[in-house]
Amino acid sequence: MAEKDKNQNQKQINIELDEKMAEGIYSNLAIINHSVSEFVVDFISMMPGAPKAKVKSRIILTPQHAKKFLKALNDNVTRFEKAHGTIKDYEQPPIPLNFGPTGEA
Numbered sequence: 001m002a003e004k005d006k007n008q009n010q011k012q013i014n015i016e017l018d019e020k021m022a023e024g025i026y027s028n029l030a031i032i033n034h035s036v037s038e039f040v041v042d043f044i045s046m047m048p049g050a051p052k053a054k055v056k057s058r059i060i061l062t063p064q065h066a067k068k069f070l071k072a073l074n075d076n077v078t079r080f081e082k083a084h085g086t087i088k089d090y091e092q093p094p095i096p097l098n099f100g101p102t103g104e105a
Helices: 003-009 019-023 063-084
Strands: 029-034 039-045 054-061
């Protein structure tokens, strides 16, 4: 079967994107944690000099999807840099993080 025929036989998914979601959410910090069964990515918006930052979005992925996401993001960064030049990575001082009171047993 030709490649074109294979592609035509694949199911297509209609993806809906409403206006609110299309606006997106700005994030300048991401914190990633994982367990055996999932990766949790918290996207945070932090303002300079502000003592508080807020988690704007949390995405939970299976390990398999996290790996696919990593590959897709890497492929996109590579294509971006080919088109626009190397992305500079500026050193920043470590940010002390506090997620509120810690539980005690």
